[in-house]
Amino acid sequence: MVAVRFRRRAVTGLVALAAAGALTAGAAPAAVPGGAPPTAPQRAGHLTGQAPCPGQESFTCATLAVPLDHSGRTHGTLALSVAMTGNTRAPKGDLIFLAGGPGQPGVPLMTRIAGIMAPALGQYRMIMIDQRGTGAGALQCPQLQKEMGSSDLTPPTPQAVKDCAAAIGPDRRYFSTADTVGDLDLLRQALGARRITLDGVSYGTFVAERYALAHPDRVNRLVLDSVVPQQGDQLPDLTTLTATARVLRAACAATGCGTDPARDLAQVVRTYHNGPAVLDMITTYEFVDPDYKGVPEALHLAAAGRPQTLQGYIDGTHEGSAATAEQLSQGLHASTLCADYRYPWGTSDTPVDGRAAVLDRVERKLNPARTWPFDAATATRNGFILSCLDWPREPVPAAPPRHQKLPRVPVLLLGGDRDVSTPMEWLRQEAKMAPLGQVVIVPGAAHSVQSRATSDAGRQAVYDFLLRG
Structure with missing residues (x-):
């Protein structure tokens, strides 16, 4: 954790939420009853x-x-x-x-x-x-679980993705x-x-x-x-990026923060090239406080050249997002997203070789106005995309x-x-x-x-x- 004046209440809240597994669907799962997985009966559907x-x-x-x-x-x-x-x-x-x-x-x-x-x-x-x-x-993927916790957006390492797919094996397509x-x-x-x-x-x-x-x-x-959305299957989806400006400005107006957090956010991303980490922090922080109190101030300081407080929020969010596979399985998360979604390179039935080059081309062609207040790298280098960039080639189910x-x-x-x-x-x-x-x-x-x-x-x-x- 960066030694900054990060608000202790926010850190405590994030850590407590992660420990409860509440950073996903909003309700707090306890330990799974019974411990070990049940033994499958012989007949399906009973x-x-x-x-x-x-x-x-x-x-x-x-x-x-x-x-x-x-x-x-x-x-x-x-x-x-x-x-x-x-x-x-x-x-x-x-x-x-x-x-x-x-x-x-x-x-x-x-x-x-x-x-x-x-x-x-x-x-x-x-x-x-x-x-x-x-x-x-x-589904157990220890390194991917460690890197991503309960986050959708934390960029994983390529090796963690490859190790996860190998650990699950061919059954991952199911x-x-x-x-x-x-x-x-x-x-x-x-x-x-x-x-x-x-x-x-x-x-x-x-x-x-x-x-x-x-x-x-x-x-x-x-x-x-x-x-x-039922057809939200074409990535990168830019809606969450552009909606962030609306949400932060609304929260700022409600709390009287006195700044323009969207403009400050755009400056922060241009200066520090940390869009995926900031987006991850903001989407996690809504579980702590839908007014996002403190976030506009941290963005304003960072935009003025003092990023320490914002970095504290980012580090605290990452720490607070820790989760076991039993609370939220990143192995299942990757298996499902890679099977369901369409990416710049196509689907998971597209050969792995060549995917990175396609992603690079898409990033270069993205109109900055479509990603504002973030940048193109935020759209293409977040966990949603990178969890499947190196996922092995496999058949995918037909979509409606x-x-x-x-x-x-x-x-x-x-x-x-x-x-x-x-x-x-x-x-x-x-x-x-x-x-x-x-x-x-x-x-x-x-x-x-x-x-x-x-x-x-x-x-x-x-x-x-x-x-x-």
Whole structure:
């Protein structure tokens, strides 16, 4: 940690959040109940071993067996942990709450999320699942985990990426969102439900959208909190970069900081060429304080040639983002992103040789106005991109048609106007794909409105939406 006058409260808050695993989807996972991964039952698509959840005895835990490869061409079975409330005959059926990441488990969050959702649980049975590659079955990549922690944006070293892919082996191709969608449909069948309601946070919204696109007749309604667009698959995406100016200026106006943080940020990036680190700090800091108090002052000092305070924020964020694979698996994170997304070089089915040259060309051609207040290197040299630059070549699943809309079911799109991780511009983009969509933006809220917003407006909107009709 750099020896600067970094605010102790902020460091403590970041470290505490990371220790709780709350820097991902906003809810704090405890240690994974049960310790070791469950043994997979022989038959896929069945819930077995139902018993009170260890450490969360008011809920029932079980194991869902799913095929490693839903096509059946490769043999193998995975065991996924599932937690459920007890009201099996709930009038409105089953509500599956999806955690974020990708890489965050669901079962350890059950107590907290059930508490948040309590006003709706008289009408719904709530279920949470450890998606494949998370929790007790987390994909383990020690060096990549050490370098990235719970961050999406920290640039990893090429060797950590290569070692991670080698450690997971050829099975890494079976950890895409499409595979998780297949798992969810087996969970629906195992629950005995004809239709399900999905509530997703952050990456969980992407899973919910992709499920609805794949199985439109099996969804009752969707809650999408901190929205990742269903077609947000072309990187680099510049929305978060440009949204940062809006968010920082709004926070500054609310707190009376007296500077222009966006202009200062642009000067900082031009001077110190530290765009990915600053963006990582800002997107993490929203979990500590959606007013970003202290950040505009640190940017102003750095723009004037005194970067020590800002560097303290950057170092504190990195320290506070430490996380185990059980809290957020970077191995799963990379496996999923590399399978799902399109990059400047194409997909992960593109030969590795030549990818770097394509990325260099794209960076050189980026219009500075499209990345402001950041630079082109921030867009192309962050963790999202570099986690897959050296990822081995492998087949990727087919994506839904780009213009396919969500089914005609009620959809609540929920976000905060201070969210940089999943900015409200993304929410507006996805709203165009929801024929029966309802948009709720909570002023002053950042990422994960249901579990982290100070205001109850977003949570009440969810309750009203779920209990309507």
